[in-house]
Amino acid sequence: MTDADVKKQFVEDLTDQSDDFSRWYNEVVRKAQLADYSPVRGAMVIRPYGYAIWEHMQRLLDGRIKATGHQNAYFPLLIPESLLQKEAEHVEGFAPECAWVTHGGREELEERLAVRPTSEAMVCHMYSRWIESYRDLPVLINQWANVMRWEKVTRLFLRTSEFLWQEGHTAHATHEESLGEVLRMLDVYRDFVETELAIPVYAGPKSESEKFAGAEMTYAIEAVMRDGKALQAGTSHDLGQHFAKVFDITFQDEQGKRQHVWQTSWGLTTRMVGGVIMTHGDDQGLKLPPRVAPHQAVVVPIWRKDGEKAAVLEFTAKVRDALQGRVRLHVDDRDQYSPGWKYNEYELRGVPVRLEIGPRDVAQGSVMSVRRSGRAKEPIPFDRLGERLPALLEEIQQAMFQSALEFRDANTTVVRTVEEVEAHFAEKRGFVALPWTGDAKVEARIKEKTGATLRCIPIDQTPFRDHAPDGSKLALFARAY
C-alpha cells in the first residue's frame, strides 16, 4: 500500500462525528486502544494507553487533593446490606444498582454484601468509631477505588458497571465549615478539569430532583461534548447531618456537649477519559491535552535509502537525549510501518505534536514539528528543542481550552420561557439557560417534553447577568450523558 492508500483507509475506517457521533466515539476508543469490552456485561478493560491518561489525571488530581489537606485511605469493597439500609434515601437510590455477593468460598453468607456503589455507608460506620472529640475534626479522607453500579448498557468509560474513581469523605464540626469544604472541592474539580483536561465547565448546585441519594444538596461541574450533550464531570455533596444521625457520628464540642458531625463527599471518575475524548476529538481521531497525554510528542524518523538510515537514527537518538525528562516522548523507529502510516496512527491516538526527522532535517540540524490540531508546521533547530517544545505544548494546551470554551459558549443559549426551552431542544442541543425560581414543576415539564435535565445553577452568573429578571438566577438545562 502507498501512503495515500493507507491514509484513505484510515479516514474511511473512522466514522465522521457528524455522521454518527456515538459510533465515532466507540471506534476511536477501540482503534486507539484506550479500552475494550470484557466478557462480563457492563464491564470494560482499560488498556494501557487509556490507563496512562487516567494515571496522569490521578497524579494531577491527587496532588490537588493532598494540597488541600486530605489524606488517602482504603475502605472495604463489600458493604453489608444492613449498613447500606441505614440511610433511607441512600438505599433507595443505590440498592437497585448493586451487585450482591451471597457466597463466600463454599458457604452461603448470613447477610448479603453489596459490591460498593459508593462508600458513604462503610465510611460513616468507621467514622462513628473514630470520631470522639472536636479535636478529631475535621476528618479529611479520600479514597481511590473501584465501584460498581449494575448497568444494562455499556458505553466505554461513560457508562460501565464497574468504574474507577476517587471519593472524598469529610466530617466537620459545623455546617458552615462543611459547606466551605463542598465548595472548595467543587472548585478543585473545576480547576483540575479546566487546567489539566482543557475542558471548560459550569459549576453550581443541582436541583432537589437531581441530587445524590442521601445528600442535603449536590453541586456539580458540567461540560458540553462536541455532540452538544452535557457531561457531569464531578460532584461535591453537602451531606448535612443525614448520615451522621443514622450512623450516630457524634463529637464532644469544646463545651463538652455532644453533637452530630456535618459531612461532605465528592467524586470524579474514569468517565472523564470519555470527557476528554468527546470534548477534543475530531474526524481524524483523538486530540489529547498535552498535560494528560501519555506521549506528548512522537518522533517519526524518515529515510528512503539505507544510506540515510544511520544518520537519521543517530540524530533521532540525540533528540531523544535532549528531551529526556522535559517532554514525554515516544520514538517510533519501527521498520515495518511507513511514515505515512505512523502519521495517521498518532493522529488517531491524539499525540499533540509529531516530530519528523528526515535526511534534510538532519542536514539542517533541526526537526519539523507538526501540531495534531490543524497540522501547523514549524521547524525547530536542535539547540532550541528543549526550550521550544515544552512551550509549544503549553500553547497547544491553552489553544485547546480556548477552542473548547468557544464551542461551549456557542452552545449555550439564553432563553426567557419554558416554551423557548422546548423549541430549542426540538431542533438543537447544548446548554439552555433559563431564569428559574426553584419550581420543580417547570423542571419536570422540561424533562418530560425535551429529555433535558437541570444540570446546575451556575454559581458564577456573570455570563447571564443581563438576562436575570429581578435577582433570580438562571439554571442550565441540557440532554446529558
Next chain:
Amino acid sequence: MTDADVKKQFVEDLTDQSDDFSRWYNEVVRKAQLADYSPVRGAMVIRPYGYAIWEHMQRLLDGRIKATGHQNAYFPLLIPESLLQKEAEHVEGFAPECAWVTHGGREELEERLAVRPTSEAMVCHMYSRWIESYRDLPVLINQWANVMRWEKVTRLFLRTSEFLWQEGHTAHATHEESLGEVLRMLDVYRDFVETELAIPVYAGPKSESEKFAGAEMTYAIEAVMRDGKALQAGTSHDLGQHFAKVFDITFQDEQGKRQHVWQTSWGLTTRMVGGVIMTHGDDQGLKLPPRVAPHQAVVVPIWRKDGEKAAVLEFTAKVRDALQGRVRLHVDDRDQYSPGWKYNEYELRGVPVRLEIGPRDVAQGSVMSVRRSGRAKEPIPFDRLGERLPALLEEIQQAMFQSALEFRDANTTVVRTVEEVEAHFAEKRGFVALPWTGDAKVEARIKEKTGATLRCIPIDQTPFRDHAPDGSKLALFARAY
C-alpha cells in the same frame, strides 16, 4: 499526668514482643492507626497513616515496573465462573476461596461471577483477542488492584479477605524469554524490598507442592520476621503455556507458523506493610524505614513559659521552610499534648528522626536530632540541616537493613539431615537450610512433623556453598505467615 507517667502508660499499654508477638503486632497496628477492623468479616480498613506507607511503596515499585518496560492497565473485578474453570489446577486452587456475586440489581445472574482472587483468567481471555502476531509480543502489562480471597481469620495486613496488590501479566514468544522475565521481576522485587523496605530476602524457586495454582513453577522472595517466622514477600510465576493452551492465546511467528505464547505473572501485596512492621518494630512500637515513612522526621517544639513560645515557633517555621521539599517533615505544635507525650507517640508511630527545638536550641541556632532507633542524639546547626538530615535518614535506612540482615543471618541455620531439621523446629524458629534433591517425601515429612514448609531454594547459594554435598543445593524451610 507527668511525662514519666505518660511514658510508663505507653510502655505498659504496648505488649512486649517477647511476651506475645502476635498481640504486640495487633496493638501496634491499631494504636499507630495503620489499620482497623471493618464490619465485614475478614476485611480491613487501611487508615491514612498505613495507606501513606503503601503509597510510598506503590510509587517506588511502580517506577521499577515501568523502568523495566511494563505499562499499567485495568481489568474487570468480576470473573465469570466459566472463565475461572478453564485452567483445572487454577480453579481447584482458587474456587474454594472466592466470593461470589449471584445477583445484579434485582435480577439473579445466569452465571455467577467471582470477585477476582487474581486476574489470570480475565487477562488470558483478553490476551487471546489482542495477540495475533509476533509483532504484538512481548505484552508487558501490570495492574494495581484489589483482590479477594475468602478468609475466616483476619490478621491486619497479613491475612485479609480483600487486599491490595499489583499483578503483572506478560506474554512472550519463547520460554527462554518468559523465564528471563520471571527472574527479572523476582530481582526487581528483591531490589525493591531490600533497598526501600530495608528487608533482606532469600530469592529462588519454590517446590512443586508450594507453587501457584496453574503455574509451571513459582519463584519467591522470603524474609524472616522478628518472631522467627518467614514471610513470603513477593512471587513471580513461570506459567509456561498452561494458560495459553486452555485460553487459546496464539501468535503467528516470523515463519508464519501459529504458536502458543509463554506467560508469566507476578505480584506483591499490602501484606508487605505487615512485613515492615514485623521486621523492624520493637517494644516501643513501629520503626519505619525512611524511604517509605510518611513522616521522615517530626519536629517537636518545646517551651515552658509563654515568653519562650514565640521564639521557638518562629525558629520551628524557619526549620520547616529550610527542609521543604528535601525531607517529609511533620511539625507537631499542638498545645494540648506535652513534649513527652509526643516523643512516645512518634516513637510508637516509627518516625525515623525526632527534631527537638527548645529555647536553648533556638539560642544556639541548632536543633537536637534524636534517632528513633537507639535514641542517639546529635545537635545539627540550622545551616547544616538541609544537608545533614537527608544524610542522616540515609544512614538510618542502611543501618536498618544491616540490622535486619544480621538478624536474618543469625536466624538461618544450616543442617545436614531431616532429623536436625526436626530437632531445630522443636526448639527454635527461623530458616533452616538443608541439602535437598527435590524429594517431595522429605518436604512432606518436615511439614508434617514441624509445620515448616519449603520457602525457596535460593538462587544465590553463596552462603551455603561449603555445606552442599556434591553439587546439590540447599533449600530453606521455615514456619511461615
